[in-house]
Amino acid sequence: xxxxxxxxxxxxxxxxxxxxxxxxxxxxxxxxxxxxxxxxxxxxxxxxxxxxxxxxxxxxxxxxxxxxxxxxxxxxxxxxxxxxxxxxxxxxxxxxxxxxxxxxxxxxxxxxxxxxxxxxxxxxxxxxxxxxxxxxxxxxxxxxxxxxxxxxxxxxxxxxxxxxxxxxxxxxxxxxxxxxxxxxxxxxxxxxxxxxxxxxxxxxxxxxxxxxxxxxxxxxxxxxxxxxxxxxxxxxxxxxxxxxxxxxxxxxxxxxxxxxxxxxxxxxxxxxxxxxxxxxxxxxxxxxxxxxxxxxxxxxxxxxxxxxxxxxxxxxxxxxxxxxxxxxxxxxxxxxxxxxxxxxxxxxxxxxxxxxxxxxxxxxxxxxxxxxxxxxxxxxxxxxxxxxxxxxxxxxxxxxxxxxxxxxxxxxxxxxxxxxxxxxxxxxxxxxxxxxxxxxxxxxxxxxxxxxxxxxxxxxxxxxxxxxxxxxxxxxxxxxxxxxxxxxxxxxxxxxxxxxxxxxxxxxxxxxxxxxxxxxxxxxxxxxxxxxxxxxxxxxxxxxxxxxxxxxxxxxxxxxxxxxxxxxxxxxxxxxxxxxxxxxxxxxxxxxxxxxxxxxxxxxxxxxxxxxxxxxxxxxxxxxxxxxxxxxxxxxxxxxxxxxxxxxxxxxxxxxxxxxxxxxxxxxxxxxxxxxxxxxxxxxxxxxxxxxxxxxxxxxxxxxxxxxxxxxxxxxxxxxxxxxxxxxxxxxxxxxxxxxxxxxxxxxxxxxxxxxxxxxxxxxxxxxxxxxxxxxxxxxxxx
Numbered sequence: 001x002x003x004x005x006x007x008x009x010x011x012x013x014x015x016x017x018x019x020x021x022x023x024x025x026x027x028x029x030x031x032x033x034x035x036x037x038x039x040x041x042x043x044x045x046x047x048x049x050x051x052x053x054x055x056x057x058x059x060x061x062x063x064x065x066x067x068x069x070x071x072x073x074x075x076x077x078x079x080x081x082x083x084x085x086x087x088x089x090x091x092x093x094x095x096x097x098x099x100x101x102x103x104x105x106x107x108x109x110x111x112x113x114x115x116x117x118x119x120x121x122x123x124x125x126x127x128x129x130x131x132x133x134x135x136x137x138x139x140x141x142x143x144x145x146x147x148x149x150x151x152x153x154x155x156x157x158x159x160x161x162x163x164x165x166x167x168x169x170x171x172x173x174x175x176x177x178x179x180x181x182x183x184x185x186x187x188x189x190x191x192x193x194x195x196x197x198x199x200x201x202x203x204x205x206x207x208x209x210x211x212x213x214x215x216x217x218x219x220x221x222x223x224x225x226x227x228x229x230x231x232x233x234x235x236x237x238x239x240x241x242x243x244x245x246x247x248x249x250x251x252x253x254x255x256x257x258x259x260x261x262x263x264x265x266x267x268x269x270x271x272x273x274x275x276x277x278x279x280x281x282x283x284x285x286x287x288x289x290x291x292x293x294x295x296x297x298x299x300x301x302x303x304x305x306x307x308x309x310x311x312x313x314x315x316x317x318x319x320x321x322x323x324x325x326x327x328x329x330x331x332x333x334x335x336x337x338x339x340x341x342x343x344x345x346x347x348x349x350x351x352x353x354x355x356x357x358x359x360x361x362x363x364x365x366x367x368x369x370x371x372x373x374x375x376x377x378x379x380x381x382x383x384x385x386x387x388x389x390x391x392x393x394x395x396x397x398x399x400x401x402x403x404x405x406x407x408x409x410x411x412x413x414x415x416x417x418x419x420x421x422x423x424x425x426x427x428x429x430x431x432x433x434x435x436x437x438x439x440x441x442x443x444x445x446x447x448x449x450x451x452x453x454x455x456x457x458x459x460x461x462x463x464x465x466x467x468x469x470x471x472x473x474x475x476x477x478x479x480x481x482x483x484x485x486x487x488x489x490x491x492x493x494x495x496x497x498x499x500x501x502x503x504x505x506x507x508x509x510x511x512x513x514x515x516x517x518x519x520x521x522x523x524x525x526x527x528x529x530x531x532x533x534x535x536x537x538x539x540x541x542x543x544x545x546x547x548x549x550x551x552x553x554x555x556x557x558x559x560x561x562x563x564x565x566x567x568x569x570x571x572x573x574x575x576x577x578x579x580x581x582x583x584x585x586x587x588x589x590x591x592x593x594x595x596x597x598x599x600x601x602x603x604x605x606x607x608x609x610x611x612x613x614x615x616x617x618x619x620x621x622x623x624x625x626x627x628x629x630x631x632x633x634x635x636x637x638x639x640x641x642x643x644x645x646x647x648x649x650x651x652x653x654x655x656x657x658x659x660x661x662x663x664x665x666x667x668x669x670x671x672x673x674x675x676x677x678x679x680x681x682x683x684x685x686x687x688x689x690x691x692x693x694x695x696x697x698x699x700x701x702x703x704x705x706x707x708x709x710x711x712x713x714x715x716x717x718x719x720x721x722x723x724x725x726x727x728x729x730x731x732x733x734x735x736x737x738x739x740x741x742x743x744x745x746x747x748x749x750x751x752x753x754x755x756x757x758x759x760x761x762x763x764x765x766x767x768x769x770x771x772x773x774x775x776x777x778x779x780x781x782x783x
Contacts, residue, residue: 013396014340015210021166026399027054029154029543030141032079037129040164043069045114045137049155049525050121050537051461055079055111055138066112068133077111079138111138117152120534121525143611144544146582147592150510151459153541156399172209174376175342178202178386183379187214189372190361192299194307196221197353200382202266202346205357207321209373210341213360215279215296215317217304218254218262221352224308230256232263232318234276245275245318248388248403249421253350254318262353267346269391269400272338274324280362281314288364296358307354320345322360322367336366343400346386392424394518406453407546407615411623415633422636423516425454430635439638440730443601447552448634449622452600452607457541458521460511464528464536469503469511472527474661474685476675480505483570485578485596489661489669490520491681495688496657497664498523500649502598504580512541516651527680545594546612550622551605551642553780554629559606562586562621563595575606577782585621593618600639602646602775604783644727644738647698647772653709654696654724654738660688663740665696665771695746696724698771701735701754701764712755713739714763720745723754729773736773737766 010016017023027033029052037043045054057077058066066073083096083106096106114125141154177184182201187193192215197203205214220230236255237246246252252265278284279300285293301311321339326332359375362368380386389402403421406412413419416431428451430436442448460469469477475488482505490498501515513520524538550559556573563572565583572595575581580596591614599605610618623631640650647665649655655664662670662685670685701707706728713721721741729736737754745752748770753763770776 019162021163023161023163025137025159025161027137027139027157027159029139029156030079032083032136032138033159035135035137035159035161037068037133037135037161038164039129039131041129042126042162042164043129043135044124044126044160044162046158046160047115047119047123047155048121048158049521049539050119050123051115051117051152051539052119052155052157053116053140054114054157055140056114056127057109057111057136057138059134059136068129068131069127069135070130071112071127073110073112075111075113077109077136077138079140080106080109080111080136109136111136121528121537143613144541145592146545146594146609146611150461151506151539151541152461153459153539153544155539172341174206174208175344177378177380178204178346179380179384181378182381183377185377185379187357187359187375187377189359189374190294190299192296192303192356192358193377194300194303194354194356195377195379197349197355197379198382199349199351201349202380202382202384202386203263203349203355204344204346204378204380205320206342206344206376206378207270207337207339208341208376210339210343211321211337211369212339212373212375213322213337213362213367214320214375215300215315215358215360216320217300217315217317217356218349219307219309219354220256220260220262221354224354227308229309230258230260232276232316233257234316237275245273247271248390249419249426250417252388261350263347263349265345266348266386267344267389267391267402269343269402270321270337270339270345271390272323273345274319274322274334276316277319277322277324278314279317279319279358280360283313285364290364293364294361296360299358299361300356303356304354309354334365334367336369343391388426390421392518394522406451407612408451408453408548408619410616411619412451412633416635418635420636423454424518427451427454428633428635429637431633434632436635436638436641437730439632439634440641442630442632443552443603443634443638443642444731445553447550447554447558447626447629447631448601448638449548449550449619449626449631450634450639451546452549453546454516455542455547456515456518456520457545458513458515458524459539459541460513460524460536461509461539462536463509464533465509465511468524468528468531468533468536468538469513470677471531471679472524473501473503474670474675474679474681475503476671476677477503477505477511478677482507483579483581485580485598487578487669489664489666490515490523491660491685492657493681493684495660495681495684497655497659497661498657499651500655500664500666500669504594504596513538518542544611545609546615547607547609548619548622549599549601549605549607550626550631551599551601551603551634552631553604554626554631555603555605558622558626558629558631559595559608561625563593564588564590585618591617599781600648601642602648602772602778603642603780605781640725641727641730644725644736645729645731645772645774647738647776649696649738650725654740659740660685662689662692663694663696665738692743694721694740695743697721697739697741697746698769698773699723699737699739699752699754699766700769700773701737701766703764704735705756705764706735707737707754707764707766712759713741713766714753714755714759715745715751717760719755719759720752732773738771739768741768
């Protein structure tokens, strides 16, 4: 992008490269990425998190000796050879095809080794191509063992290619097909295309260049044969799904007027669309002074007339990649799309369909960023299976990651189909034949087991590990003993909470940071760089440690039967609150695990952490041991009731980066008097504590109507607070809520009103009370 000298450039992560001719590629742990280079191209491999080895293989006209990059390649390319031997690494077929194109045997592949166990975060190696060549970059990976003295979970690599001759305005490359397509359709900018899809087949609509609207229509093919037109219907869909637009998961179907499902959303890498707004039409352009402008409606009419579909003046469509919203004045507004090059929506046909897709021609407003581009459609066979997924990015520059199943999913999916997407994973909301009430009472009276694997785990390692954590979290990490866990806040410079977390001390230089947000690791690495701490590594171990929690009065009795602790560790029954040990299941030769006396329910309980390969064994052992005690599985819905009763805060509800720990009700995590060392946000927190504006309180509501997150709280006409979390407490038989309120109204016994509707037409009387509501002295988890 060319800009005037001295004029700042728009920040468009994922759309405009930082430098002309710069391309970026990701190499995931255990994966291999292929890149083709021309003479003069500069290739840089970056070890983003540190301590991750890399293998670089070169394949050119001179063979695979490395001359094309001016290096000597003489070590075995173990990652590539593993793929050739039948491994399951990502992109296996594409890598083997690339090797075959050079006539090379992958079983004989060689590489140059880069980085290693001591490479710092951000380490990089740069090479310049002497001639046209192919390069394979691999990130070898081995599972992390919970017994490893120094844990080093595998991490990804970043590959940057700076082209000597930028490719210019060539068409962006399409992403690799998800499988072998049965149809591969290009829809040129400002056109539309009709096509047929059989029941069970998958439809992938791809935004080729990014920020391009694509309207989608679907009609029941058999009804069209009968002369009856039945297509996507907004009212029916929204009524049954309860959403403005369905998304992957339980509520992901689109219906016709006869309440018959036509398509199901399987994957969505964008997450922001408009649903059933009109496809652009002649009147829209005419009213803006552009008569005769090409439009999606007329393009659809032309494409569909051969199927007996009557022409319309405007087609209500599923507007993929189109960014609209209603503002606070209920005005319909729109802006540039959120989609990036290669983003897609994957749907499954629920019956035989006649479909139509467009590449919207709108070039007079932001809907296509003023430059209409192409859309691509691929159709896949019904025999293929694709995981349900939503895409997330930790930062705008990060690679896209699709929703995953946890290692416990094979067990929990036998007990329920009620799953929701939670921070990049599918977790059960409730379990069949039980439900919220049964699961709740099991935890309060007996025991419950839940999957909490989406918690983000980061290994913080090295001589500077303690110094980094001391500078980044509010608690005094220097006082943390081996085998101890501490609950803390992590704040930014203004005192706003980035996250709450627990920190485990595994050794003098080994810590495990457990939070809820994948951004936590990015922040920790940024602070290490800012502070000049070059002897610390922050490695994401989330995919190497999955965990369940066993909570409830019977949890100790259940687990004492199956957990063996070596003599070097405290006995299982000797573990006190916020302590952990490393043991095994069953005996000295059982699977290894970390067991911590922590939880999120306000009950006596434990969390058990294992490598994903051992998850099934752990679940089975706990499940069998828990049966005689009446243990039940616990879903997210019941967990929410438990944690609100116990006054435990939740990110995005009870705190955010606009909320300090005092306002979030966890001021006890900020020991300003006893922690002498400086930490991020300390100065702001000193000021905020001295001049508080808001605080978190408990409310008890009159009557049987509950409050909801975001409800306003009033004294008279003035709003003085907002509900952050609320529930009906089964054990207290009351409606309760957590409320962030002005300190002037935070005293126990203060009478307030919770506003419903517009906040004035309906009010629920409430009173400020002590919280935690349940077991305020926390005697039960300490027991």
